[in-house]
Amino acid sequence: MSDEAQAPEPRKSGRALRISLDAMGGDFGPSVTVPGAAIALERHPDCEFLLFGRESEINAELDKHPALKARARVIHTYTVVSMDEKPSQALRHGRYKSSMWMAIDAVRKGEADVCCSAGNTGALMVMARFCLRMMPGIDRPALACMWPTARGESIVLDVGASIGATAENLVDMAIMGSAMARIVFDLERPTVGLLNVGVEEIKGVEQVKEAGSILREVNLPNMNYIGFVEGDDIGKGRSDVVVTEGFAGNIALKTAEGTAKQIGDYLKSAIQSSLLAKIGYLFARGAFNALRQKMDPRRVNGAVFLGLNGVVVKSHGGTDALGFASAVDVAYDMAKYDLMAKIGTALAERGEWILPGASSAMVENRADENSADKETGPA
Amino acid sequence: MSDEAQAPEPRKSGRALRISLDAMGGDFGPSVTVPGAAIALERHPDCEFLLFGRESEINAELDKHPALKARARVIHTYTVVSMDEKPSQALRHGRYKSSMWMAIDAVRKGEADVCCSAGNTGALMVMARFCLRMMPGIDRPALACMWPTARGESIVLDVGASIGATAENLVDMAIMGSAMARIVFDLERPTVGLLNVGVEEIKGVEQVKEAGSILREVNLPNMNYIGFVEGDDIGKGRSDVVVTEGFAGNIALKTAEGTAKQIGDYLKSAIQSSLLAKIGYLFARGAFNALRQKMDPRRVNGAVFLGLNGVVVKSHGGTDALGFASAVDVAYDMAKYDLMAKIGTALAERGEWILPGASSAMVENRADENSADKETGPA
Numbered sequence: 001m002s003d004e005a006q007a008p009e010p011r012k013s014g015r016a017l018r019i020s021l022d023a024m025g026g027d028f029g030p031s032v033t034v035p036g037a038a039i040a041l042e043r044h045p046d047c048e049f050l051l052f053g054r055e056s057e058i059n060a061e062l063d064k065h066p067a068l069k070a071r072a073r074v075i076h077t078y079t080v081v082s083m084d085e086k087p088s089q090a091l092r093h094g095r096y097k098s099s100m101w102m103a104i105d106a107v108r109k110g111e112a113d114v115c116c117s118a119g120n121t122g123a124l125m126v127m128a129r130f131c132l133r134m135m136p137g138i139d140r141p142a143l144a145c146m147w148p149t150a151r152g153e154s155i156v157l158d159v160g161a162s163i164g165a166t167a168e169n170l171v172d173m174a175i176m177g178s179a180m181a182r183i184v185f186d187l188e189r190p191t192v193g194l195l196n197v198g199v200e201e202i203k204g205v206e207q208v209k210e211a212g213s214i215l216r217e218v219n220l221p222n223m224n225y226i227g228f229v230e231g232d233d234i235g236k237g238r239s240d241v242v243v244t245e246g247f248a249g250n251i252a253l254k255t256a257e258g259t260a261k262q263i264g265d266y267l268k269s270a271i272q273s274s275l276l277a278k279i280g281y282l283f284a285r286g287a288f289n290a291l292r293q294k295m296d297p298r299r300v301n302g303a304v305f306l307g308l309n310g311v312v313v314k315s316h317g318g319t320d321a322l323g324f325a326s327a328v329d330v331a332y333d334m335a336k337y338d339l340m341a342k343i344g345t346a347l348a349e350r351g352e353w354i355l356p357g358a359s360s361a362m363v364e365n366r367a368d369e370n371s372a373d374k375e376t377g378p379a
Numbered sequence: 380m381s382d383e384a385q386a387p388e389p390r391k392s393g394r395a396l397r398i399s400l401d402a403m404g405g406d407f408g409p410s411v412t413v414p415g416a417a418i419a420l421e422r423h424p425d426c427e428f429l430l431f432g433r434e435s436e437i438n439a440e441l442d443k444h445p446a447l448k449a450r451a452r453v454i455h456t457y458t459v460v461s462m463d464e465k466p467s468q469a470l471r472h473g474r475y476k477s478s479m480w481m482a483i484d485a486v487r488k489g490e491a492d493v494c495c496s497a498g499n500t501g502a503l504m505v506m507a508r509f510c511l512r513m514m515p516g517i518d519r520p521a522l523a524c525m526w527p528t529a530r531g532e533s534i535v536l537d538v539g540a541s542i543g544a545t546a547e548n549l550v551d552m553a554i555m556g557s558a559m560a561r562i563v564f565d566l567e568r569p570t571v572g573l574l575n576v577g578v579e580e581i582k583g584v585e586q587v588k589e590a591g592s593i594l595r596e597v598n599l600p601n602m603n604y605i606g607f608v609e610g611d612d613i614g615k616g617r618s619d620v621v622v623t624e625g626f627a628g629n630i631a632l633k634t635a636e637g638t639a640k641q642i643g644d645y646l647k648s649a650i651q652s653s654l655l656a657k658i659g660y661l662f663a664r665g666a667f668n669a670l671r672q673k674m675d676p677r678r679v680n681g682a683v684f685l686g687l688n689g690v691v692v693k694s695h696g697g698t699d700a701l702g703f704a705s706a707v708d709v710a711y712d713m714a715k716y717d718l719m720a721k722i723g724t725a726l727a728e729r730g731e732w733i734l735p736g737a738s739s740a741m742v743e744n745r746a747d748e749n750s751a752d753k754e755t756g757p758a
Contacts, residue, residue, distance in 0.1 A: 252610065287653060
C-alpha cells in the first residue's frame, strides 16, 4: 500500500494489532464469536484479542481454542445488549458496562485498534457514535457494506446508519468509502459512483446532482468519480464504491438480499421438482457448490461504520463462526492499513479544494489534472 | 369482481373494449407491437385496437395477422418519439402529432379505454401528464409495476414517476395501488405495506411514519394496511401492495433486476463450468426451463401510470411480442375492470375519513371496524 510509509509503526507502541470483540453480540454469543476469532487468528497470526462479555461463557469456548486463548484477554462484563433492544434502551442500560459499550470504548481509550460486534445494529451505531464521537468535519455516520458483484465486490454506503443526506454528506461518504476501497481492493484511485434514478444529468434529486457537481469539480487525487450509477449497476460492479443516502441504500441492500434468497429458493425447488432434476443435480453438484459458495452471504460479512473517531465493524447477527471470522478479517484490514489515517488525509485534501463557507456547488480551485498522480505512488 | 354491478355497461355506448397502442414505441416498433397485440387479441377476443404510427410499417405487419387486422384501425402519424429523447424535447417536437401523444390523446377523447406504449418512459410520463392531467385530489403521478414474489406477484409503486413524497402522496399511492391490486389479484381487500428501513415504529423517515399513522387510523374499507415492510419483504410477498416514493422505489426495482441478472449469469457459467455440469444440465433441463420461465421478465411486463385522468400502461422498451402482449393484457384488465372508477371510489372514501384542511396525521372519524365488510361483497 502506498501509504504504508507514512503510517505509524506496526502498532502504537509496537504492540500487536489488537481487536476488541463484543463476545456476547449476535444471535449465538461466544459460541460463534470465539470460534470465529480463532479462525481469524489463523489467518492473521499477528493480531490479538480483547474479549468482552460473561467470563465463564467465554472461557468455556476459549478452552476449545488454545491458540486463541494464548492471544486473548477476557474482560468480564455482566450486562449484555439484546438483539431486539431499542437503541435508546440499550444506551440507557448498557452504557459504560455492557460488552458492546466496553468493546467500543477500548478503541476510544487506545487499548484496541478496532472493534467488531455482531450485536444489534441500531444499538451498536448509537453506542459507537456516543462513545467515539464524530470525526472533525463529518456530520453523521455511514454504514459501508461489501456487495458481491459480477466483477468481484463493491463497497456500498450508506446502508442505513443515517436517513437522508445533503450534498456535503454524500461527498463525505464518497471520500470515506473510497478510503475504505483503497484498503479493501488495494487500489490507488477507486472508482466512485453516486446512486441515482437515471444516468442523465437531468434526473434525480437535487442533493445527488449537487454532490455530483462537487465531486466532478474537485477531482480528488484518491478517487475517480465516474458519475451517476443506477440500481442495476451495483451488481454489475460498475464502480468500486457506490454512494447513496441511508434510506435508499438500506432498501437496495435488503431488496438485493431478498431477491438472491428468492432465486435461491426457486433453484432449490427446481432441483427437487423431479427425479431427472435430482439426477442432474448429482452430476452438476460441483458446479452448484461453486455457485452456492459464490452466493454465500458469509463471504462478504462485515460492514464498517465510517465517520467516527475509530473503526467499528458490524457482523451479521445470525452468522456462524466462519461468517464472523470474515467480519473480523475486515476489522483486521481496517486497522492494519489504517483506515482512519486514510480518511483523515482524504478529508484534508477535500478541505483544500472546497472553500470553507462557500456554497457546496461553488469550488474555487479546479483540480489540477496532474495532481492525481502526485499523491498516489505505486501500490 | 364485486364492483361490476356499479361499473358502466360493458363499454361506453356498448362498443368493444378499445385499446390504443403507440405502435412505434419500444426498441423494435411495429415488428413487436403488432404481433404482441395479435397475441393479446387471441386471449381477449372482445377487444379492439387503435394503432398509431407509420401506416406503411404497421400495415406490413398487420398483413401477417388477419384476425388483428379485422379488429384494428390504423391512424397514420409520421412523428415518432425516439427512445433516447429527453422528455422536454419529446414534448416539444412530438406533442399533438407523435404516435405516443395521439395514442394517449385517444384516451382523453374517450375514443379508447386505455393506452399502451413501449416507448421512452420519461417522455411517456410527461406526455401522459400533459395530455390527461392529474385526477382531482391527486398531486403527482406514480408508476406501479408488477413484482414477482415467492407467493406470486405484488404491486410496487412508485418505481420512478416522481421523486420524494409527502405523507399524503404515500396515502394516495396506497389507495391507487390497492385499487389496482383489487383488479389484478381479484382481491376484495388487498394488503398494503409501506416500504421503510425497519419494522419498528420508531425507525424511518417522518413522511413514511405519518403515512403509516393515517392509514392505520382511517382503516379504509378496500385496503388492509399491514404496517411497514422492508426491502427483503418485497420478494417474500409480505403484502399485495408495497408503497414507496419514486427514488427508493426505482432503486429497489433496478437493484432487484440487477441481482436477478447477476445470479442468472452465475448459474449459466456454473452450468458451463465442466462436462459433468453440462451432463447434469441435460438431465435437469425440464426443471431449468421451469426456473427460466419463472424468472422471465416478460411474464410481468406492464407498469401502470396512476393518478392521471385515464390509464396508460408502459411496456419494457426492449421486450418481444410475448412481453408486449403481457403489457397489453394489463391494459385490458385495467379497462375491463374499471381501474379509474375503483380509484375514484377509494378516493371518495378517503375524503370522508380525513378532515379537509386537517393536519394529515389528525383524523376525526375512526374507521368503524365493521365497515370493512359492508363495502366489499363476495368476489
